[in-house]
Amino acid sequence: MATTETLNKEILRGGQFLVKETKAEDVFTPEDFTEEQQMMRDSVKEFVDRELWANWERFEHKDYAFTEECMRKAGEMGFLGVAVPEEYDGLGMGFVSTMLVCDYISGATGSFSTAFGAHTGIGTLPITLYGTEEQKKKYIPQLATGEIFGAYCLTEPGAGSDANSGKTKAVVSDDGKHYSISGQKMWISNAGFANIFIVFARIEDDKNITGFIVEYDKDNPNGMSFGEEEKKLGIHSSSTRQVFFNDTKVPAENMLSERGNGFKIAMNALNVGRIKLAAACLDAQRRVITEAVKYANDRVQFKTPIAKFGAIKSKLAEMATSCYVGESASYRAAKLIEDRINIRQAEGNTHQEAELKGVEEYAIECSILKVAVSEDIQNCSDEGIQIFGGMGFSADTPMESAWRDARIARIYEGTNEINRMLAVGMLVKKAMKGHVDLLGPATAVGEELMGIPSFDTPDYSELFAEEKDLIKRLKKVFLMVAGSAVQKFGPKLEENQQLLLAASDILIEVYMAESAVLRTEKNAKRFGEESQKHQINMTRLYLYNAVDTINQKAKEGIVSFAEGDEQRMMLMGLKRFTKYVNMPNVVALRNEIAEKLTEENEYCF
Incomplete structure (x- = not known):
């Protein structure tokens, strides 16, 4: 086992690939999958072939209920909890294994891939990475097993790429025990069947938005309502709706991380989402x-x-x-x-x-x-x-x-x-x-441009x-x-x-x-x-x-x-x-x- 010191020496920091040499023996490749990872890959492929690929036409006909049904089956198989630590009923697998599952579970249809990615990524990760111990114990086990599903409410009609410009408001009650959220979110994946919404809102005139964990119960909507399913070019059976909040009451203890930390949560969740999207x-x-x-x-x-x-x-x-x-x-x-x-x-x-x-x-x-x-x-x-x-x-x-x-x-x-x-x-x-x-290195390149190029014939005999x-x-x-x-x-x-x-x-x-x-x-x-x-x-x-x-x-x-x-x-x-x-x-x-x-x-x- 390599020591922390040697690991630090061997592993390049982000972006250093541009200025430091990487040796072939130091990179990880799909041919390096462990036996356990190969078994997980084969299990996921078998699930996808049986449940998803064989029914790809159903996903094209806006069968949202079928997407939810397949998500529940994925939860029963443990696929929704690969990145979740074992103490919260997940499989606690490493980052490569979570990439592998995301890779192979996403091949059959973009509808399921989007539902899976939204739930396991931006629907669950913010709580896993920023939640208090009480929040994690309350929500993560159910999210990991597919008993409940997650969604992520960041985008608004006037706030897309400029995510921190959202107008959704959170007003604290006089006794400080809850917040009332009012506003409109759009393009919310899994909105049609989610039970937990990660919602970003601004408190007073704060510079940065704040994250909240908002529960939804259809029998007690608590000021939450939904638009119709969006008519989209693709991912037809991925539930995508607008979500409206009208004085939705959220307990103060459901604030995610600290006040004003929402933009940071959003950006870090997207970092994970980006590499997982590549895998997908x-x-x-x-x-x-x-x-x-x-x-x-x-x-x-x-x-x-x-x-x-x-x-x-x-x-x-x-x-x-x-x-x-x-x-x-x-x-x-x-x-x-x-x-x-x-x-x-x-x-x-x-x-x-x-x-x-x-x-x-x-x-x-x-x-x-x-x-x-x-x-x-x-x-x-x-x-x-x-x-x-x-x-x-x-x-x-x-x-x-x-x-x-x-x-x-x-x-x-x-x-x-x-x-x-x-x-x-x-x-x-x-x-x-x-x-x-x-x-x-940039200075060295500048000097090289000013110098006389070498006319030696290099030795290119090795592969x-x-x-x-x-x-x-x-x-x-x-x-x-x-x-x-x-x-x-x-x-x-x-x-x-x-x-x-x-x-x-x-x-x-x-x-x-x-x-x-x-x-x-x-x-x-x-x-x-x-x-x-x-x-x-x-x-x-x-x-x-x-x-x-x-x-x-x-x-x-x-x-x-x-x-x-x-x-x-x-x-x-x-x-x-x-x-x-x-x-x-x-x-x-x-x-x-x-x-x-x-x-x-x-x-x-």
């Missing part, structure tokens, strides 16, 4: 890919299965590649969070403190993953429809519903635009606090030697663009949103590409390169695409704020940093990946 998009991708492969093998045109056509091979290979990379990055970050939680508990932190700080440490990675994987599932399902052709547009096949369900993932838990800007903003703040040394060197240089691209932008704009950087978005895309591609390289390198070393042939191909294909994206976004950023000699020097640096010595044959890579998929007739990585 993974099995959806696997299932879409598998259905697309099966159809491509079965569909014959011009006397040939369409799976043999190059245009279809290209789509299948790119779909599988994005899924593999999303898995690699999600579980890499999940294990870092779990390790950080364990370190803090070893140092004497409570479970609450350890989990809060452990997730908060990797808020940058959580935002990166939320953006990357939510966009991957949208692209994947879109290509799935295209492979199915006319049938893909039909509601009789699961592709159409998968595409519609995927669309919400780019909006909730903070829109992807907000998360892109947050990722860069949080990184800059960490640098200012001294948690991540960006100044030193991924060139890829790892290229990723080092891609990190320099971010440091060059972001470093110069911070120098130029200072505190006004956040006003330059398009520049922030471009810088964020560079950061995202670096993290995702590096995660794939590290996973594949680790597995090639222990299982042999031949066994990882297709994973090596996917890793190289993803990196090739990442270089293209980074080139485009860096140029966009550079020309937006640099002129004359400075601009020319940075563009020359960009060319140097993104240069391949041995350009991969991407057509051959895609063909080999696709042929493996069609041979196995499923997503098989």
Whole structure:
């Protein structure tokens, strides 16, 4: 067992991936799942196939009662309590295991995935992480077993991304024993069957909102009423309603944490929600890919299965590649969070403190993953429809519903635009606090730009030697663009949103590409390169695409704020940093990946 001291030395802090090297042997991969985790995964998959996938059409017909019924069954199986400590009737499993369950339980339908995520995440976690002992004992065991369900009331008609601007009021009674809450919340998942609502309201003219635990009993509504079920593009059987509070009485002891701490609760709950949302998009991708492969093998045109056509091979290979990379990055970050939680508990932190700080440490990675994987599932399902052709547009096949369900993932838990800007903003703040040394490496990159480039031919004989060197240089691209932008704009950087978005895309591609390289390198070393042939191909294909994206976004950023000699020097640096010595044959890579998929007739990585 590693000591706390050695664990601290080995584990990078959030955002440090950009300036410090990660060794392949230090990352966690899905191939590292323990026997217990594999059993849990298989149990979840069996539940999903039996209860959800077999009934996916019911979820498309707004069968809210069926969603609630499936949630109760998930509670009976213990799936709602994986992240809940054992003393509150949960399974008390580690962060990686909770990610795994979220991953595999979310593949069949976005309706159930949303209900599950809202309940186990933002419906339960605020009490687990911020509640008093009395609050936890009262509510958590029932939430963990599915006896009652949770919902989260933050968004208002005038308060979405600007969550702290809510108008809902909480007025304390003269005797101080209760609060009366009045206001309107909207887009509340699980509102149709929830018993417990985490509600955010403002007391008097407080700068920040405050959290409350509000009980709902349909026989005694206590000033609570609900709008009709929202008519939505997707997640048809996820209950989504407006919730109205009219002098709803809440005991003073049901305040969550301290007065004015609501915004902090909301933001930390969203950090967990973001990485879990990434996980929730993974099995959806696997299932879409598998259905697309099966159809491509079965569909014959011009006397040939369409799976043999190059245009279809290209789509299948790119779909599988994005899924593999999303898995690699999600579980890499999940294990870092779990390790950080364990370190803090070893140092004497409570479970609450350890989990809060452990997730908060990797808020940058959580935002990166939320953006990357939510966009991957949208692209994947879109290509799935295209492979199915006319049938893909039909509601009789699961592709159409998968595409519609995927669309919400780019909006909730903070829109992807907000998360892109947050990722860069949080990184800059960490640098200012001294948690991540960006100044030193950025200065070094500036000096390198002024120097004479080396014309030596590097030794790329080892597996991924060139890829790892290229990723080092891609990190320099971010440091060059972001470093110069911070120098130029200072505190006004956040006003330059398009520049922030471009810088964020560079950061995202670096993290995702590096995660794939590290996973594949680790597995090639222990299982042999031949066994990882297709994973090596996917890793190289993803990196090739990442270089293209980074080139485009860096140029966009550079020309937006640099002129004359400075601009020319940075563009020359960009060319140097993104240069391949041995350009991969991407057509051959895609063909080999696709042929493996069609041979196995499923997503098989």
